[in-house]
Amino acid sequence: MATTAAALLPGGVEFAFAPRAYAQGQEPLSSWNNSAAKKAIVDFVHSTTVSSSPRFVPPEQRIATFDQDGTLWVEQPMYSQVVYCFDRVPALVKAKPELANVEPFKTVMKGDRAAIAKLPTPQLMKVLAATLTGMSVDEFEDQVKHWLETARDPRWKKPYTQLTYEPMIELLQYFRNNGYRTYIVTGGGQDFVRVYSERVYDIPPEQVVGSVGGTTFGYDSKGRPFLTKDPKLLLNDDKAGKPEGIHLMIGRRPFAAFGNSVGDKQMLEYTKAGEGERLAMLVLHDDSQREYAYGPARGLPDSRIGTFTQALYDEAKSKGWIVISMKNDWNRIFAFNT
Known part of the structure; x- marks a missing residue:
């Protein structure tokens, strides 16, 4: 990687x-x-x-x-971890509704993959920081486990x-x-x-x-x-x-x-x-x-x-x-x- x-x-x-x-x-x-x-x-x-x-x-x-x-x-x-971070954004916005109109969370919530792929590094960093930190290590582990059980790759559907x-x-x-x-x-x-x-x-x-x-x-x-x-x-x-x-x-x-x-x-x-x-x-x-x-x-x-x-x-x-x-x-x- x-x-x-x-x-x-x-x-x-x-x-x-x-x-x-x-x-x-x-x-x-x-x-x-x-x-x-x-x-x-x-x-x-x-x-x-x-x-x-x-x-x-x-x-x-x-x-x-x-x-x-x-x-x-x-x-x-x-990268799968970046997909995880984007998939965590809706739950984050639900907990913090004020983020719904704040970039880059606004773009991610629209689900436009082309626009998401063009996010500059500083904005991507905001998503990573918001979805990978601020919780206990146990909460993070539970969130990742749940994602791994429910998420599917878009090409192979697995x-x-x-x-x-x-x-x-x-x-x-x-x-x-x-x-x-x-x-x-x-x-x-x-x-x-x-x-x-x-x-x-x-x-x-x-x-x-x-x-x-x-x-x-x-x-x-x-x-x-x-x-x-x-x-x-x-x-x-x-x-x-x-x-x-x-x-x-x-x-x-x-x-x-x-x-x-x-x-x-x-x-x-x-x-x-x-x-x-x-x-x-x-x-x-x-x-x-x-x-x-x-x-x-x-x-x-x-x-x-x-x-x-x-x-x-x-x-x-x-x-x-x-x-x-x-x-x-x-x-x-x-x-x-x-």
Whole structure:
């Protein structure tokens, strides 16, 4: 995920999708074609986990980091967390009717997606601040859970938690089966992703590193302690913020890192700068039929969301990073694909 606006503020219910264990004898990366990308993954895991290998990595050092938006699940045509923020505006206006005639809330209430997409960053920030802060962390968690159960993606008409990439879900499990701890390192809101990370990715909330804001400790009317979410940015976990967040929250340099955009460049550079065998991979969205196609690398359409520039593509090729082609390396994209 690479966007300033979406990264500026963070963010008992059963979700519609949960990670699956492999059946006995099932191919661990069955949604991957037998291409160079899959071979690179298998070779890396083998060389770092077989004790006789000169590239062996002790279990306690086996860390793999994954961007979320565009790497683990769909980010087009708008980041899911930003969709959540817009969907929260009606409830916000109901609680504060004076906002109905105030921009940008007035535009959002009209539901004009084209006009909403053109909102300048300062106005978008007002929506994010109003919908992601000012409530207790428990209230926020309940609001996100409810949204995840009720919201549907406009293209596939499915819950956002079903729009995870099946090859990447298999990859997460493959790494864990081989002694790696998997972390999400995202420009999105840490509090937002932690609500569903365990059920959707089998990644516990303490292994989610994201953009995070401050909280204030207090007591309710009955003397019970609680935390309120504040509009104060502590970490923008995008671009250079990703290795900074990894150091702050994990304390170990990853041996493998996965991303999909310019916002992940520094995380991959940081990973590859370590000693020993290291793996860096980028997902290229080049499948307009089964998902989306955008870059602008390799002549694909440009996009402000999940930008993958030709310069990033060239750097990947020159430095030995593996570029994953959705079109060529994945034989299916979603679990609901047959």
